[in-house]
Amino acid sequence: MKIQCPYKCDGDGCTKQKGEGNKWLLLVPDGLCFVARPWDQELVDIDERRPEWPENSIKHYCGIGCLSKALSAWQAKHGASPVEEAKA
Ligand SMILES: [Zn+2]
Numbered sequence: 064m065k066i067q068c069p070y071k072c073d074g075d076g077c078t079k080q081k082g083e084g085n086k087w088l089l090l091v092p093d094g095l096c097f098v099a100r101p102w103d104q105e106l107v108d109i110d111e112r113r114p115e116w117p118e119n120s121i122k123h124y125c126g127i128g129c130l131s132k133a134l135s136a137w138q139a140k141h142g143a144s145p146v147e148e149a150k151a
Pocket of ligand 1: 072073124126
């Protein structure tokens, strides 16, 4: 049996693993911002090939709940909303 590389949700405290047909979300770092986008296997594969930049790696989320929690944590850490950062 072929074992697919299981992706785990990067959500805080979330233990979900991605199944074949699950529609997950990605948070892609883009400078000071993040871009939320639907799962893109090609993008994920490219990201896995550059482990030398862990802080810039793409985050995988099982749904909007985990993704929005991550954005809240990011905002709390940086003390500014992503919108305000983008205007700077
Ligand atoms: Zn999750």
